[in-house]
Each structure stands twice: as C-alpha cells, then as structure tokens.
Amino acid sequence: MIEQVNNTIQSLLDITWPIVIISSVVLISFRLTYLYKRKERFILYKELMMYTFIIYTLCLFQIVTFQDDVTWSTNNFIPFKEILRYNMGSRLFFKNVIGNMFLFLPYGFFISLYLKNEKPNITLLLTLLTSVAIEIVQLVIGRVFDIDDILLNVLGGYFGYLVYYFLKKIWDRIPDTFKNEWVLNSFVIIVLILIITLL
Numbered sequence: 001m002i003e004q005v006n007n008t009i010q011s012l013l014d015i016t017w018p019i020v021i022i023s024s025v026v027l028i029s030f031r032l033t034y035l036y037k038r039k040e041r042f043i044l045y046k047e048l049m050m051y052t053f054i055i056y057t058l059c060l061f062q063i064v065t066f067q068d069d070v071t072w073s074t075n076n077f078i079p080f081k082e083i084l085r086y087n088m089g090s091r092l093f094f095k096n097v098i099g100n101m102f103l104f105l106p107y108g109f110f111i112s113l114y115l116k117n118e119k120p121n122i123t124l125l126l127t128l129l130t131s132v133a134i135e136i137v138q139l140v141i142g143r144v145f146d147i148d149d150i151l152l153n154v155l156g157g158y159f160g161y162l163v164y165y166f167l168k169k170i171w172d173r174i175p176d177t178f179k180n181e182w183v184l185n186s187f188v189i190i191v192l193i194l195i196i197t198l199l
Helices: 002-039 044-065 091-114 120-139 147-173 180-197
Strands: none
Touching: 002 044, 002 091, 002 180, 044 091, 044 120, 044 180, 091 120, 091 147
C-alpha cells in the first residue's frame, strides 16, 4: 500500500516539477520585488501559505490537462461505475480513486482557510464548480469526462475542509504567546527542512 502511494506521488512529481520550478522563480522574484517597492514587510509564514496555494493551483492545472494515454477509458456519466471497477489496493485504485480525493484535499483546505469557512457548504460548492469545469475541459481537449472524478474531488475538498476545521479548533486553543510571527516563522522553517529532507 505504501509503495502504491509512493508511486502515485512520484508520478505526480514527474509531471509537475517543471511548472513548480518555473512558477517558483516567477512568483518569488515578482513578490519580493512587489514587497520591496511597496515597502511592505515580508512575513514568511503568510508568504509561504500564499505561494503554496498558487503553486498547488498551477500543478492541479498541469495534472488535469496532462495528455497521458486515455485510450483504455471512455466517458462515464453513471455515478460509481468507475470507482467500483478498480480492485481495492491496486495501482489504478490508488491513482484514480485515492488520487482524485487527495488531489482536491489541499483545495478544500485552502479555500476554507482563506474564506474562513465555519461550515462546509461553500467549500463543497466551490469544489464542485471547479471539478465540473475540469471535467468539461478534459472532455473538450480529448480526455474523458468522468462523473466519479467529480464525486471523488468533492469528497477530497470536504476532507480538506475537515483538516482546516480541526486545525482551527487546535489553533483556537493555543496560547497567544505561541501565535506570534517569530514562532510561526520558526515552525515554517522546521517544516520546510523536514520536507526537503524527506524528498
């Protein structure tokens, strides 16, 4: 199971690394120049959150428009037809079922964070609209439309909302002394070091 997850993550990295590097250079250089010219402060944790959301959105676009081999599949307008076709634990199950959910988990988290959603309704609606738009675009560019992808994406967006909701509950209980800029920036640096080490 862990190997299947690692393979899925690796295949996504293989697709997205060029856009991550190019976009990072453009975004970071533009943002730093903007802050310098406006004489605004650079706050690492806020900048990183915004940067991560933008890079995630660009990678999402790259993944859903990537022209892989889809000759084995056809359009699906029947709910659960494709989901039930895969053997649980198989490579295709992790790629198409778990992958579609996890692909939209960050989307649900970020839109809940930036809109400060107390209830999941807005997150679910925005995830649904985005997922339907993606499926329609895929249909137009020669990929396939799959209603199950929409269901899985919305479920992933809901999981993202739940992550936001539980982190917010934890955040509300943290003493104010741990919510200052220095502590948050230090935490972000530690997380970045861990991520780089794991990669």
